[in-house]
Amino acid sequence: MRVRFAPSPTGYLHVGGARTALYNWLLARKSADSVFVLRIEDTDLERSTDEAIEQILDSLRWLGLGWDEGPLRQTERSERYAERLAALVASGDAYWDVATGDDVKKAKEATGGAGYRGTPVAEGTEGAALRLRVPDEGETVVDDVIKGTTRFENRLLDDFVIARSDGSPLYNFAVAVDDLEMGITHVVRGDDHLSNTPRQLLVLKALGGEPPTYAHLPLLHGPDGKPLSKRHGAVSVQEFESSGFLPEAVRNYLALLGWGYDATTTFFSTAELVDKFSLERVSRSPAVFDEQKLRWMNGQYLREMDSAELAERLREYLRANDRPGADDPRLERATLAVREKISTLDEFDNLVGFAFRPLELDEKSWNKVMGKEGAGQALVRAREALAAVEPFDEPGVERALRAVVEGLGTKAGAVFQPLRVAITGRTVSAGVFESVVLLGRDETLTRIDAALERLGAATP
């Protein structure tokens, strides 16, 4: 089995493309002798820069979807196309024609929608493009694993252009040639190509090649029901990465967008996906990308992970995104403090970032908590307790602080919230005991003192 994935070199792999890549990859990984081929559709020279291609490759690598062959660029194969083009002219399957798009449109209007048939002119005629001769009778049948059989009447199909006046090949011709010459057996791609397929089939037939197995995936839509696209809400793989999603969670989520194994299974390891995935079970209708569900699933993966490994992932993530804490010896402790709370690696910083950088006081949080009756006294007592507690670990700190609460006869929050704001600067953070221990005794006392000072100045 030879499976190919053919991204456009836009420098941007979005969710839809990522899912298509994943399905291709899963299919290719099912048997040991299968080959996953990467073919770049870069006939459009404007955007197919090396940099744009490299970004696509990076996204595939991050997703863990390695390829066996390629990336092959269309632009590198011009002599192959020229040869095939010449063969089609020689056999009479293609001919030069001077008609423009407008001419074709007019001709179709005149015939009531029948396919355009051109008039051959000599090669080299000014403005002549090469068209494929489509049979007048019969039909071109697309057999699709997902969509079933679709029939296209040949008489309604235009003799379409396969090469420009300058001899450069067009997409529908180039893919067909590549699929044939690369021995591709499975083409899994977006639904939007279904109407192109008869054209590729016609080229293949003229070339004397056997068609591959086709599978056309329904497109992914946004929350508004419109197809996802670069300019319309599509999240890129790079954004998944920088937002702190795990590739394995993204793979699991993407696999489920348009495919289901049974009535209840939601979590699939990648090995299970490879084993259980099949094109036959892919849904025929479009799916809507739901980031909330991805977040939920990512959180599940995070919590499932061994804490040493999670710490390692966090370290890499913090480094890559210039967040403090990556090289701090307290990283593992901080990981333990957040692992039940975060759903993306990105959220680590919100909950424990305070321990790795100077205090940043959020005024709103301060006003909300420190204005309350007894906040100052609670802080004074907490300070005394924390200055004396031994050992300075979570159980010890908890005992000491709960004793303060009891001594004051208040609710736990009346002590914990002022303390939280004093040491983290905000009302939202990891648990207070964990936060205190993470900060360390000295820094905790220093920050409480600073808060008390500020409080004193505010309340004469």
Added chain:
RNA sequence: GCCGCCAUCGUCUAACGGUUAGGACGCGGCCCUUUCAAGGCUGAAAUCGGAGUUCGAUUCUCCGUGGCGGCACCA
């Protein structure tokens, strides 16, 4: 305009022609609770419409409606 694809809770999906139409996210309620989460229990929520086939239709057929795609010397 022509050709084509698609249609189950808000969303992702499950259901050899026979199920109280199942699960998950999200949402509501309750519990837990030092904030935020997480977790536990629990509730509401769907077969686009109309014909036909059949003892019986979410499932098969046709029509309609709606959504989407293609109809480039783009990919």
